[in-house]
Amino acid sequence: MQNNNPTSTSANPTEGYKLPQFTEEMRKDYTILVPNMLPVQLGLMCRLMKNFGYNMELLHTEGPNIAEQGLRNVHNDTCYPALLVIGQLLDAIESGKYDIHKIALILPQTGGGCRASNYIHLMRKALVKNGYGFIPVISLNFSGLETDANPGFKLTKTMLIQVAYALLIGDLIMMVANQCRPYEVVPGSTDKAIEICMNAVTARFTGDRMVSYREVKHLYRYVLTAFGKIRLDKSKKKKLVGIVGEIYVKFSPLGNNRLEEFLLGEGCEPVLPGLMDFCLYSIYNSVIDHELYGRSASRAAVYKFVYQFMLGKQADIIKLMKKDGNFRPPMPFDEVRKNAQGIIGQGVKMGEGWLLPAEMVELISEGVNNIVCTQPFGCLPNHIAGKGMIRKIREVYPQANIVAVDYDPGASKINQENRIKLMLSSAE
Numbered sequence: 476m477q478n479n480n481p482t483s484t485s486a487n488p489t490e491g492y493k494l495p496q497f498t499e500e501m502r503k504d505y506t507i508l509v510p511n512m513l514p515v516q517l518g519l520m521c522r523l524m525k526n527f528g529y530n531m532e533l534l535h536t537e538g539p540n541i542a543e544q545g546l547r548n549v550h551n552d553t554c555y556p557a558l559l560v561i562g563q564l565l566d567a568i569e570s571g572k573y574d575i576h577k578i579a580l581i582l583p584q585t586g587g588g589c590r591a592s593n594y595i596h597l598m599r600k601a602l603v604k605n606g607y608g609f610i611p612v613i614s615l616n617f618s619g620l621e622t623d624a625n626p627g628f629k630l631t632k633t634m635l636i637q638v639a640y641a642l643l644i645g646d647l648i649m650m651v652a653n654q655c656r657p658y659e660v661v662p663g664s665t666d667k668a669i670e671i672c673m674n675a676v677t678a679r680f681t682g683d684r685m686v687s688y689r690e691v692k693h694l695y696r697y698v699l700t701a702f703g704k705i706r707l708d709k710s711k712k713k714k715l716v717g718i719v720g721e722i723y724v725k726f727s728p729l730g731n732n733r734l735e736e737f738l739l740g741e742g743c744e745p746v747l748p749g750l751m752d753f754c755l756y757s758i759y760n761s762v763i764d765h766e767l768y769g770r771s772a773s774r775a776a777v778y779k780f781v782y783q784f785m786l787g788k789q790a791d792i793i794k795l796m797k798k799d800g801n802f803r804p805p806m807p808f809d810e811v812r813k814n815a816q817g818i819i820g821q822g823v824k825m826g827e828g829w830l831l832p833a834e835m836v837e838l839i840s841e842g843v844n845n846i847v848c849t850q851p852f853g854c855l856p857n858h859i860a861g862k863g864m865i866r867k868i869r870e871v872y873p874q875a876n877i878v879a880v881d882y883d884p885g886a887s888k889i890n891q892e893n894r895i896k897l898m899l900s901s902a903e
Contacts, residue, residue: 494599494624495608495609495610495611496624496626497611497613497625497626497627497628498625498626499626499627501579501611501627502529502627503528505530505577505578505579506530506531506573506577506578507530507579507580507581507613508532508534508567508578508579508580508581509531509534509581510534510559510560510564510582511533511534511535511563511727512723512726513727513750514728515645515648515649515669515673516641516642516646518533518645518673519641519642519673519676519677520641520642520645522676523637523638523641523677523680526637526681526682527683529628531581534563534564534567536563536570537728537729540562540566541559541563541566541729542559542884544561544562544565544566544569545557545558545559545560545561545562545565546558548561548565548605549561549562549597552853553597553853554851554852554853554854555851555852555853556727556730556851556854557597559723559727559730561594561597561598563729564580564598565601565605575607575610579613580598580610580613581612581613581628582594582598582612582613582614582615583616584614584615584616584621585616585757589825589856592620595621598612611625613625613628631683633683633685634683636685637686640680640686640688640691641676641680642750643792644672644676644691644694644695644698645750646749646751647699647792647796648669648672648698649747649749650802650805651698651702651802652668652669652702653744653747654744654803655702656739657713657742657743658709658744659705660706660707661705661706664705664706665702665705668702671701672694672697672698672701672702675701676694692791695795696795699795702802703801713743713744714742714902714903715743715744715842715843715844716738716743716746716845716846716847716899716902717746717747717748717835717838717843717845717846717847718731718734718735718745718746718747718846718849719748719831719834719838719846719847719848720831720847720848720857721849721850721857721861722827723851724849724850726747726750730849731849731882732891732892734847734849735747737892737895738847741896743899746838746843748811749805751785751789751805751808752805752811753830754785755785755789755808756828756829756833758781761775761778762778762779762782763821763822763824767821767822768822786808786809789805792804792805793805803841805837806837806840806841810837811834811836811837812833814837815829815832815833818832818833818864818867818868818871819832819833823860825856826856826857826860827856827857827861828856828860829860831848831857831864832860832861832864832867835864835868835875835877844874844875844876844902844903845877845902845903846876846877847878847898848865848877848878848879849880849882850880850881850882851881851882851883852881852882852883852884852886853883865877876902876903877898878895880895
C-alpha cells in the first residue's frame, strides 16, 4: 500500500528531508531487506548476521513489476542494476508481506566512480516520493561513508572476519556447484548439497566469536566432500561457457534473466569467476592509485599487505581443490592480473575496469573459449572495458568466441537468448 505524502508532489521530493537512522533499539525487531545479487554468498552473510543481532532477509522476488517499479522511481538514464535494485526493494515494501514501520533497507556503496555509490541516494529519494521516507537505509561500505548515519549498524572486527570467511566459503560452494549441476544424475542433488553446506557453515559460525582459520579450512574440505558425493554423469561432453560482465548482471538471476539456467537448458556448463576476483581487484586498485597517480604510499602499503593476505587464502582453496581432484580450481588472481597487462592498462579501473578483460583472458587460458559478456544499460565503463576490448582479445586469442549481450528494461529476453544461441552454434 502506498502512503499519501504531500512531499511526493514536490519538484524536489527530498527537500526538507531528515535522514532516518537505524538505531540500536531497532535491532530487536526490525527486518533488514537485502537486494539479491549473489544467492549463495549473500545468503550465507544474512544467516551469519543473526549472530550479531541483525535479522537480514535476502530478497528472491522476480517478475516484470520489479523493473517497472524501478522505471517509475528512478531516472531512465540511470544504469539497469540501479533500476532493479531499487525496484526490488520498493516491490518488497509494497508487497504487504512486511510491517513497513519495522523494516530497514541496506545497500552497498563502493565509494568509487561507479554509479553504485549513488544508489543509496536514489533509493532515499524514491522512498520519500512514495511516502516511505521514514524507512532507514543503511550504507554498507568500506570507504568511511556515512559513518554516523546509522548508529545501530556497526561493522565490528569479529563480524567482518566471519563475513569474509563466509564469502570465501560461498565462492567455493558456487564454483563446485556449477561444476556439478550440469551432470547431476538425480535432479536437485546439487541444490541439496548447497543447502547442506550452508547449514554446516551456519552451525559452525555461532555467536559473536572469533572464528579460527583452522575451522574455515575444515569447512573448505567439508564442501569438497559434500559435492564429491553427488552422482554425476560426465559421459556426454558439455560446452563450457564463461559468464563475465558488470558484477550485478553477471551474478544476479534477476539481472541476467536466469542466464545460468538458460545455458544449462542448452546443454552447457556455466563457468563464473568468483566474487573473490572482484574483491582482490578492488583491493589492488589502491596499490595502482599510488603507482600510477601518486596517491598515499602508506595507504598503498596497507592494501598491498591485505592483497597478499587474501591471495594466501585463495591459494589455500586452490591447493585443497587440486588435492581433492574432483573439481577445476580457479586461476590464482595474481596470474589473472598479470595475464591482462598485454590487453588493457591497469589504470582503467572504473566499474569492473581491467578486471573484465582479465577474466575473459583467464577463462580462455583455461580452455573456456565461449564467453557471454553481460552488458547492462547505462554502465559506460563496462561497455568500454568489456565490449570495447573484445576485438583486442580476439587478436591475441583467435579461438575466443565472445558475445556481448545487452540487458535493459526494454531488451527482449528472446533476442538475448537468440544471440547466445548464435554464439553457441559455433562453440566447440
